[in-house]
Amino acid sequence: MSGSVIGNRFKIMTWGESHGAALGVTIDGCPAGLLLSSEDIQKYLDLRRPGQSKMTTQRSEKDKVEILSGVFEGMTTGTPISLMIKNEDQHSKDYSNIADKMRPGHADYGFTEKYGFRDYRGGGRSSGRETIARVAAGAVAIKILEGLGISIVSYTSAIGPVKASSFDEEDIMKNPLFMADLNAAKEAEAFVKNCVEKGDSVGGIIETKVFGMPPGIGEPVFGKLDASLAQAMLSIGAVKGFEIGDGFKAAEALGSENNDEFMSENGHVIKKTNHSGGVLGGMSDGSDIFFKVAIKPTPSISKEQNTVNDKGENVSLVIKGRHDPVIVPRAVIVVKSMCALILLDALMENMTSRISYLEDFYGKK
Amino acid sequence: MSGSVIGNRFKIMTWGESHGAALGVTIDGCPAGLLLSSEDIQKYLDLRRPGQSKMTTQRSEKDKVEILSGVFEGMTTGTPISLMIKNEDQHSKDYSNIADKMRPGHADYGFTEKYGFRDYRGGGRSSGRETIARVAAGAVAIKILEGLGISIVSYTSAIGPVKASSFDEEDIMKNPLFMADLNAAKEAEAFVKNCVEKGDSVGGIIETKVFGMPPGIGEPVFGKLDASLAQAMLSIGAVKGFEIGDGFKAAEALGSENNDEFMSENGHVIKKTNHSGGVLGGMSDGSDIFFKVAIKPTPSISKEQNTVNDKGENVSLVIKGRHDPVIVPRAVIVVKSMCALILLDALMENMTSRISYLEDFYGKK
Amino acid sequence: MSGSVIGNRFKIMTWGESHGAALGVTIDGCPAGLLLSSEDIQKYLDLRRPGQSKMTTQRSEKDKVEILSGVFEGMTTGTPISLMIKNEDQHSKDYSNIADKMRPGHADYGFTEKYGFRDYRGGGRSSGRETIARVAAGAVAIKILEGLGISIVSYTSAIGPVKASSFDEEDIMKNPLFMADLNAAKEAEAFVKNCVEKGDSVGGIIETKVFGMPPGIGEPVFGKLDASLAQAMLSIGAVKGFEIGDGFKAAEALGSENNDEFMSENGHVIKKTNHSGGVLGGMSDGSDIFFKVAIKPTPSISKEQNTVNDKGENVSLVIKGRHDPVIVPRAVIVVKSMCALILLDALMENMTSRISYLEDFYGKK
């Protein structure tokens, strides 16, 4: 897909800029009959909001979602679902001194080269705020997946050089960094605090596990499930890497070490190991899906930087205002949302894979 | 995109299985007026052929491409270009003993779960041989890009644990592993030879550099250039990871270390560093594009493995016949081809970004 | 395209139901740098509003459009443009007595069969009101086309059996039926008045002329310009036919009568006649484009009708409330809008037809 559309069956188009009137998304192809309320969506948007801890920005964003169409008497009708979140607290004056400067690490330069000019307020369309629309759409997909017994767990596994060394799903919601290792979380919080004092920023790694995916989902060769996940993850701002299963480590292994042997257990086919990360040949293989996403440090730092302005002149730049020292925690729900959109779309596409499916559905004559 | 189609403006549909009559691709949307001959394509297919060295399979594959449509008097007409490569030397009897067994590390299980049955000969559609169609289409894209001053250099940077420590572009074609470091290549060749003796296999890493991309190319938010590259790379069989610029290392850096400052030099805007890998905010930023792809070891090994058969019974499996101990060298041209397809598509999509472009093209009234 | 998305380069997704909170559209791929204000759009929405004359419904609909994204300092930014029109005066109680009945001539039955249930208020997504989103998007396309010297004139050429016999463009806006023949308009107004008294309804024909299209626009074979126009027109509710140029009359002509000969005049190639209606071989041929759209009579009539209800039981039905006796006048701007969307999309797609275009744009190396 190109531009602001992603998905084939469960297709979404997002819109909105950091300092525009609102942001939102329209979902086309959502099946009818799903119970859906704004609460189903709001709870995930709240996970994205800054100000939930000292770790993230102190900007106040209420982010209330409104369902404008596609739902009647509490159920999706099968018609397009339009979700909107109005912008409220976006101080335009924060950005006036940098309106004509290309912030290093940001999309300012690219947007200007592409379009000839840009909405300089807070990054405009390139602001991390656009992800709110993805999370809104992802919330609907998550609900459908849960009804099918599929769950997604995303969490921070590293903040800068601080890496988690254990995993307890219950810990994820117990710290503002959403790490599944409370000890690492403490260490990471201290590291971030230090960044703030130095006027700097840090990145990290988000891991995701998916439970309950049936095998055979994915559309080879270009619609492979891992390929679609990779696109979805790299489309999130600040993401610089994606790996599934053993990922880059697999490049160093031998075939005898990396192959996951199949075996029969209680009439079910399972895999003895899971080096593949749950996707083999581009389709889910019945094991839990496991992938990692690498996020670079937030580009907006307080330290003085050198850059150029709209005229191509060398200038100095100091970014004032309130910025996240680390965006990884806010991106956790975005990763989960994008994952849900991709998985649901693939599950829907798979439903026409066999003639027998059509015959069962319409009746064989 | 889904299934066997990729691209928006320069759109391709590939087809063909390892042991079918032929493989091929149709290109829709190739601009008219490009000088194109089968030699332009054949030279890249030849880089894919096994038997070029002891490093890869001894199967003999002539792989001659035929241009069946879309070219008239040596020039593309703007109509669909159909390219076909007939299959010749594919010994069906190689695979008879495993027809009903799910080979570990392969797509057999996924295909069977998805479609109910599969073409068991050599992996059918999931065979690495399907990449020949990608390389054929990529060759056309590469030629167009070269006419625009854009070149792509892909090479092996690691085979298993053996990593290159220097880079000389001239070395790439001087060793059968396509490494840009002849010393590392020697060491790697020995490592691979050892794998063959043990009946095992190994993976590696392929790096790619792109020179000459103008800035501003890519279609945020879901058609971001790095997102599209990630999808394209993960769609290649055996790929388990993708990173751009500093990739996963960026996750450990500070903002002040990772940001690339802009500066003006001779009237041009350039970046002092290139931690971004040439893509920022999802669009090319004027620097060379740089990304890495991780490839797992070839699943087909001679060692005995445990698995299940079509009936879900536990069985033992020994894969006979001729198989690559390492597929990384063959994948180098595939990576370059996919890269070319993505870049060209994005360059074409960018041509309607501004009203002024339409006015220049059609005339402002 | 499927569902609620149409277009390849200038892509739109519409949403909204007759009695939901609002309706709207998001435009993806609109070039940057277009001066755009809500007035540019509002003027076309006002052409759609009922109550402008006795000919159409007395419902009061203010239909004020809001631009929620994609425009900064009065210019399109190249990012998605979200347009919204809130619903205000939609009396839900008008429809309570028919909530469970399948209105003849309407989509109620289809929606129920497809989705299992439906938003019964005013037709929900199938209401003619969804066209307000199309007109909003079409307004943007119309503005771009006008900047390229392309204009579209749509008008009513027949209301029921009353057919126009002359054409004066100035007359179109001088009568509430938008006919280009004031005499026929008078006769048609009387006919419609008579329908109202009988509690019945009538249909008609809308013609469209396009001036200024350059030749060669359209993407054979499936993206032919006339094929795309046909899809766009038949997608409008109540449309039952489309013909271009001589249309169905061409089926009765001889080749020597139907062929348009080319000739050179003042250094320009023109056609002596225009039986083709401006599209030949699926591409514009330099002549004015001319096509007709047939619209069936409004299904909602006051007369008693027989039908079934949700349970499949035979019931009687009387549709109360305020309904248009003829929707043709309201559809004129919808036809023009859909035409604009299709033409603009094709003009944008055409910009990559030749290698020389890419070379001119990026520089030949």
Place this chain on the structure above:
Amino acid sequence: MSGSVIGNRFKIMTWGESHGAALGVTIDGCPAGLLLSSEDIQKYLDLRRPGQSKMTTQRSEKDKVEILSGVFEGMTTGTPISLMIKNEDQHSKDYSNIADKMRPGHADYGFTEKYGFRDYRGGGRSSGRETIARVAAGAVAIKILEGLGISIVSYTSAIGPVKASSFDEEDIMKNPLFMADLNAAKEAEAFVKNCVEKGDSVGGIIETKVFGMPPGIGEPVFGKLDASLAQAMLSIGAVKGFEIGDGFKAAEALGSENNDEFMSENGHVIKKTNHSGGVLGGMSDGSDIFFKVAIKPTPSISKEQNTVNDKGENVSLVIKGRHDPVIVPRAVIVVKSMCALILLDALMENMTSRISYLEDFYGKK
């Protein structure tokens, strides 16, 4: 869709020119498990071949289809199906005297304007011969539809001014014009013979009936079933009009005359009348689908014509060689094929309309 691709789930890409090496089509998304042989396809290609009667061209075209991929042991595998038909008897010398002339009524001018030059042999990509690829793909769709109890009957209802006045399905295959009225067929054959003597050509009308379509199929608003059919039909060369149900006649009727009342009969919901032609609100309504397609007279006539050449100079033109005086009979199978492709695609898309469908398929948790 654009270019040479059509379909969303059952997606095809066609290729090939009149005088190229071959023509063909690749089908992506065909469900696995369908018994498919080249005979299933060949029988429909044979209906397209000229020389079957004095009515059509005396050119000899064998048109043997080859299945190159996607079928294993007689069944579709779910992977792309590539079908190819080699060109054999295409006399290039027939066209040399007109290589630089724009034939009236043909796409020559459009192609030259679009691409800068064209394959002048026999119309190249714009030749009616490209439809052979559509028929090949359509054959697969027809087979699947028949397995679901859906059948399509297409036939000629008029040749020039000669109109059929009765309908007997058995008569269709009993005359070379494929009319369902043998008396009209005789009269039409005489008319065509007269055209040949005068060196002229004639057009006609093709009607289509579809039996067995379940209700609710179609994807409002832009993927409406009738909109998709209209696009498909207008994409066929020489088609200038499409109407469904009462079509243009509906524009003259009253609502009380045009509405189809629903009624319950034997526990089934049916419609008393079928003015809608089987599609209501863009979705099938349970009645037989009925539509008409208008075809202009063949542009290639022997009479001398005036035109321009590549340089824009006025020239005279006489088209030599063997040309169809009427292409309507050959287009009948093309209409049926395109109809099959559209219906099947819509049936497949409909399978994800409700949450309950997903729950039935994957299991509700």
